[in-house]
Amino acid sequence: MDNQYLDNSRTRGRPKARPERSFDPAAPAPVLRFAEALRALRHQAGDPTYRELAPRALCSKASLSAAASGQRLPTWEVTSGFVRACDGDVEDWRERWRAARIALGLSPAPPTIDSEARVDLEPGGTPRFVGRDEPVADNADPKRCGCAADPAAVRTLDRVEVHTARQELLGVAELRHSPAHQASWGRFVPSDRMLYLRMDATITIVARRPATGTVGRPFTATFDGQAVYGDILLVEPGPVEIVVTVESPAGGGSATTACLSGGARGDG
DSSP: OHHHHHHHHHHTTSOOOOOOOOOOTTSOHHHHHHHHHHHHHHHHTTOOOHHHHHHHHTSOHHHHHHHTTTSSOOOHHHHHHHHHHTTOOHHHHHHHHHHHHHHTTOOSOOOOGGGOBOOOBOTTSOBTTTTOOOOSOTTOOTTTTTTTSSGGGOEEEEEEEEEOTTOOEEEEEEEEEETTTTEEEEEEEEOHHHHHHTOOOEEEEEEEEGGGTEEOOOEEEEOOSSOEEOOOEESTTSOBEEEEEEEOTTOOEEEEOOOBSSSSTTOO
16 A cells, blocks of 8 residues: 555656657667666656656756667766666666677777867967966866866766757767856767767867857867867856857767756756
8 A cells, every 4th residue: 555655646746758669679689678677767766757857867858768769779978867867776777888888799888078188279289278277267178277177076067969960969968067166168978970980070169158148269179089078168147058069071960058057957
């Protein structure tokens, strides 16, 4: 009786989640098993809708639905968001995700924040910010000014997938934030497609502060297989959004994050 009451109370007053579509039996077995496990986790959480999960997962409802569709293995960013939103064990799911990648013949993990690139050059060929310390100000490098010096203190406020016009995943645009410095910046994490096709591409990251009409200095880098981050804008004058644009002969795309200042989604 108690268990029945608890199960009913979790869903009372909430919209019903739509039934999931059937899996494609031709899909790779590791992908199907992973999607089945994600669906089971969502069911254990009370079958919330993807719209309900999205703010907690920091992912779009379309990305969450695709993760459980069994069409392809989701990125770790989407997987971890899905799991957190359903109160799952993130570390346990990290191992499941790695095992699925290995079963598919992929590397255990794509590049992480530790291998982010700042490879563009100033006029004359001098690498950016070498030998320089910067104040925390608009258009500063987040690492050189100390905003990203401690990755554990940095928050990801929003994640948006970047697709080509043919809906091929290029990567994930992230809105990064340092609460200690009240500054935000963008980061682009490439997809497996970009990594394994070794795409000839450039990535441009721009931070914008609509409240003041400020458009930050664009940061453009040649894709070399690593994640890329842009310059900061301060959020005290107003919340910040990030625009990531990928240009490539093989197909490009662009995405814009939510406009946030470090509080709840929609505070812009």
